[in-house]
Amino acid sequence: MRTEPAPPTQSTVLYAEDHCALRWPLIFHATFWPILLVAAIVVLIVDPDPNLSYLLTVPLAGAGYGIIAAAVNRATGIRVTHAGVSVGGVHREHHRRGRNPDGDAQSLPPASAQRTQVFYCPWPAVRRIEVVTGRARMRELARSRSDRGILALGTLWAPFMRAALVIQVDLSQATVPDFRPPDARRYWFKPSRPDPYTVSPTWYAPTRHPAELRAALSQRGNDGARFG
8 A cells, every 4th residue: 555645647637526525415405504594593683582492403403414514525526547546635735645744643634534635546456446326336335434433444425425436446556645543542522533444445436427427437448447
């Protein structure tokens, strides 16, 4: 498993999809519920009746879910080039991959922030690549995100995804970002504690344009990789 960055040049790009996790249902939740929350607050300002305070409950929960989900998944993207395939935060400046020149492990991102980092697989390391659709396949991918509390790196699941790029990877040739090591003793508040993780040999990322992505893979041709 390599950690040195190997960003493809822009001229080799066959397919680019930024913010590939932001399907319309997720955008709806990230916008509708905050608007409804503001409307409920306005109602309570106009009529400060304590019995109406329940109006805030559902919009507050919905706004929290929508905003957090959109923020977490916004960075996810896909790049298909003549050199290989990248998933994760591909649109970020300099294609950051969690590099840490100072050697401070605590300055690395936690594994839960893997959507902001770039996972890169050159074509010789692609054992199989395909675009899958359907709710049954999405449920299978969702179950592969973790195993008994161990997060699987490279599994970039997103809410409301209906199609995904799935790659079987030879990890000995792939570029995987560095993440903060798990530390169960350092954080008493569990959500802030870095998750234990392992690198999955199966990477995936959501796509909003499965037909266009399939066409780009067909344009690339086989060259030793198995296309689904």
